Amino acid sequence: MELILAKQAGFCFGVKRATQMAFEAADKGGETYTLGPIIHSPQVVARLEEMGVKAIKDVDGVDQGTVIIRSHGVAAGELESVISRCLEVVDATCPFVKKAQEHVASLSAAGYDVVVVGDADHPEVQGIVSYATGKVYVVASGEEAERLPRMAKIGVVAQTTQSFENLKNVVTACLGKGGEIRVYHTICDATAVRQEEAKRLAGQVDCMIVIGGYNSANTKRLAEVCKELLPRTHHIEIAGQLDASWFDGVEKVGITAGASTPKWLIDEVIDRVREIDGEKR
Ligand code: SF4
Numbered sequence: 001m002e003l004i005l006a007k008q009a010g011f012c013f014g015v016k017r018a019t020q021m022a023f024e025a026a027d028k029g030g031e032t033y034t035l036g037p038i039i040h041s042p043q044v045v046a047r048l049e050e051m052g053v054k055a056i057k058d059v060d061g062v063d064q065g066t067v068i069i070r071s072h073g074v075a076a077g078e079l080e081s082v083i084s085r086c087l088e089v090v091d092a093t094c095p096f097v098k099k100a101q102e103h104v105a106s107l108s109a110a111g112y113d114v115v116v117v118g119d120a121d122h123p124e125v126q127g128i129v130s131y132a133t134g135k136v137y138v139v140a141s142g143e144e145a146e147r148l149p150r151m152a153k154i155g156v157v158a159q160t161t162q163s164f165e166n167l168k169n170v171v172t173a174c175l176g177k178g179g180e181i182r183v184y185h186t187i188c189d190a191t192a193v194r195q196e197e198a199k200r201l202a203g204q205v206d207c208m209i210v211i212g213g214y215n216s217a218n219t220k221r222l223a224e225v226c227k228e229l230l231p232r233t234h235h236i237e238i239a240g241q242l243d244a245s246w247f248d249g250v251e252k253v254g255i256t257a258g259a260s261t262p263k264w265l266i267d268e269v270i271d272r273v274r275e276i277d278g279e280k281r
Contacts, residue, residue, distance in 0.1 A: 001247060001277045003270065004205060006197045006256035012190035014094025015039050015260050018071035021092040026051040031065030035078060036123065038070050038092070039260040040216035043238065059085055066090055072123055073097045075130035096160050097124055100186040101131045107155030108133040112182060115139060115148065117170045118159025122217075125159050142169030151178040160188040161218065190259055191218050195225050198256045202226040205254035207246060208233040211269055212258030219258025226256070238265060239272035247276055 011019065022038045032053045037045045045055060059067060059082050066088040069079065073093040082089055093101075107114050113135040118125040120138040129136050139145045154174050158167045164187055171183050202208050208226045212219025214237060223235035234246055247253065253273055257266050 001250055001273070002252045003273055003277075004201060004252065004254050005266070005270065006194070006201050006254065008190075008194050008197050009211075009255065009257040010259070010261045010263055010266055012188075012194075012259040014071045014096060014188070014190075018068075018092035018094065019044060019262070021090050022048055022053060022068050023051070025066055025068055025090050026053045028066075031062075032068065033059075033062060033065060034068045034070060035059070035074050035082070036070055038068060040213045040219075040258075041260045041262060041265075042213055042215070043265055044260070044262055059087065062087065069093050070123075071097070073101060073127040074123075075127050076101075077130060094160070094188075096186065096188040097127070100128050100157050100160060100184070103155070103157050103184040103186060104128055104131040104136070105133070107157070107182065107184075108136070110153075110155075112153040112155035113137070113151040113178075114155045114157065115145065115170065115174060116157050116159065117145075117162050117167050122159065124161075128157065128159070139170055141166060142173045145170040145173035145177075148174070148177050153180045154178040154182070156181065156183040158184075158186050160186060161191045162187055163192065191221075194218070194222060194256065194259060198222050198226050198254075199229060201254040201256060202229040202233065205230070205252040206232060206250040207252075208254045208256070209242070209269060209273070210235045210256055210258070211237070211265055212261040213237060216258045216260050219261065222256060222258055226254075236269070239268040242269065242272050242276065244276045244279065247273070247280065 034055045067082045068090040071094045116138045210223040227233040
């Protein structure tokens with residue numbers, strides 16, 4: 001079988017950086033915590049746990065040690081409570097997410113009502129919203145933005161994983177809502193680039209393997225877009241889940257992975273697919 005690995009598979013810049021920071025903090029030893037799972041990869045979280053890093057919901061009851069802030073950031077109040085407890089902070093918030101948080105704070109300070117384009121339930125959005133000191137609304141689409149009240153000054157910021165199309169739709173709707181609009185393009189293209197490449201690959205192969213946490217939204221989306229084009233698409237977390245029968249009659253296999261999937265898991269899957277290929281000969 002020919003095996004093709006997507007060029008942009010696995011860790012994006014922000015996740016790579018956060019994971020490195022977490023492993024470096026773990027190496028130093030001492031009590032180390034992450035506020036929520038550091039990234040959406042149960043295997044990375046488990047490896048950190050083996051090194052003594054615990055994922056906690058909040059810092060209540062924690063009075064010493066180091067707290068690592070995850071790549072998608074936390075709410076301003078949570079960060080303050082870590083700092084007020086004099087705990088050491090390793091802020092692994094992705095710089096792109098940090099920028100969105102800063103824009104919200106500065107828009108609020110300048111008297112703008114803020115519109116955040118994104119999923120209100122997502123922790124990244126909840127973190128971004130928490131930096132507003134004035135009025136703030138979260139809208140998922142242009143249709144939702146049509147229902148916003150009129151505002152004198154509107155500031156628009158997007159969740160980093162939103163599509164550019166959706167941001168444009170919301171901005172268009174906001175044009176009819178106020179006299180002055182300031183828009184910040186806070187979208188990161190890591191997710192879109194992975195999806196476009198996965199689609200291209202799914203069109204060239206007989207079977208697609210998508211690797212990543214079942215709790216990772218971007219991996220689930222990758223698997224969905226591939227499955228739409230190629231029903232023989234399988235979403236797995238680890239190599240042990242590969243089934244030899246998936247490769248019956250297959251000549252070309254495509255492999256991709258979500259932005260929170262570490263390289264070691266991708267390598268294990270590649271090795272196992274090669275092994276299965278050898279067994280079939
Ligand atoms: S997807 Fe983009 S914004 Fe999110 S962590 Fe990765 S690089 Fe940062």
